[in-house]
Amino acid sequence: MFEPLKAKYFEAPTLELSRDLLGKILVHEGPEGIVAGRIVETEAYMGAEDRAAHSFGNRRTKRTEVMFGRSGLVYTYQMHTHTLVNVVSGPEDEPRAILIRAVEPIEGIEFMAERRGHHMPMKQWTNGPGKLTKALGITMDYNGHHFTERPLYIAEGEAVHAVSTGPRVGIGNSQEAVHYPYRFWESDNPFVSKFRP
DNA sequence: ACCCAGATCATCT
DNA sequence: GATGATCTGGGTC
Numbered sequence: 131m132f133e134p135l136k137a138k139y140f141e142a143p144t145l146e147l148s149r150d151l152l153g154k155i156l157v158h159e160g161p162e163g164i165v166a167g168r169i170v171e172t173e174a175y176m177g178a179e180d181r182a183a184h185s186f187g188n189r190r191t192k193r194t195e196v197m198f199g200r201s202g203l204v205y206t207y208q209m210h211t212h213t214l215v216n217v218v219s220g221p222e223d224e225p226r227a228i229l230i231r232a233v234e235p236i237e238g239i240e241f242m243a244e245r246r247g248h249h250m251p252m253k254q255w256t257n258g259p260g261k262l263t264k265a266l267g268i269t270m271d272y273n274g275h276h277f278t279e280r281p282l283y284i285a286e287g288e289a290v291h292a293v294s295t296g297p298r299v300g301i302g303n304s305q306e307a308v309h310y311p312y313r314f315w316e317s318d319n320p321f322v323s324k325f326r327p
Numbered sequence: 328a329c330c331c332a333g334a335t336c337a338t339c340t
Numbered sequence: 341g342a343t344g345a346t347c348t349g350g351g352t353c
Contacts, residue, residue: 173347182347184336193335208334209348216347229347260348270334300347326348329353339343 132157132166134283137276140202144219144226147201148174149314151217153290156233158266159281165241165266167233167256168287171315171322173298175216177226180312182304185225196274197225204275204282206268212260215268217277217284231259231299231313233266234321242266258323292317300326 132155142150149172157166175183177197184207185197196205196218203218205227220226233256235242242265246255256262263269268282277284294317297309315322 175347184347189336191336207347209346210334211332212334212348214347231347258349264349298347303345304347330351332349335346337343337345340341 131164132283132285134278134280134285137200137202137278140217140219140277144174144176144228145312147217147219148172148228148312149293151228151230151284152293152314152316153287155236155285155287156230156262156266157237157283157285158268160241160267162241163238165238166236166285167262167266168236169230169232169284170234170290170319171230171232171313173229173231173314174219174312175227175229176310176312177220177224180310181307182298182301182310183225183227185227188225190225194225197227198223199274202277204272204277206263206270206273208270209260213263213268213270214259215263215272229259230262232257232315232321232323233262234319235265253320257321290316299323 178188205216216227255265295311298313
């Protein structure tokens with residue numbers, strides 16, 4: 131089946147890792163069974179110097195604390211009623227993270243359908259950061275977990291065909307950071323999220 | 328295009 | 341202790 135990647139994998143520079151995570155498999159071995167999705171969209175948040183990052187200016191709160199830890203840790207946070215999941219990146223005390231914005235359903239289709247609602251077309255199950263956490267059953271309980279460990283981990287996958295880059299989504303008030311090309315997605319993949327105008 | 332659900336945090340009072 | 345903003349999604353208009 132799927133095997134977790136080693137901790138060393140997550141030590142790559144943040145932008146490189148954001149690009150490389152495309153095609154990898156996000157796996158959750160939940161109580162009901164295995165659900166997995168192929169990562170097709172990510173966004174890098176570059177820590178102290180990035181106005182769009184929670185950790186801008188090394189802001190350290192209960193929420194951002196895990197971003198200061200070692201690479202490969204799970205950073206989850208709530209956006210209104212939704213949970214969003216990030217991969218912590220960079221050495222300790224460099225509070226960088228990569229937001230997983232979209233995945234392509236691979237395994238456990240029936241569990242995803244159940245959690246997202248059978249009336250919804252498959253394309254809309256996981257094409258957004260709040261949607262994929264719900265589809266895969268990822269909750270705030272995983273904050274501080276490590277992506278090399280079951281039951282929530284990242285595994286080797288199928289290489290991406292082509293990668294596009296562009297500005298990040300939904301960071302309107304972040305001044306100069308608004309235009310940084312820190313969003314990565316697999317070109318023409320139908321499970322990539324819609325840009326928010 | 329708007330509305331609202333409501334966790335977390337900064338910035339008030 | 342209250343308010344306003346946010347890395348969003350679903351429903352409705």
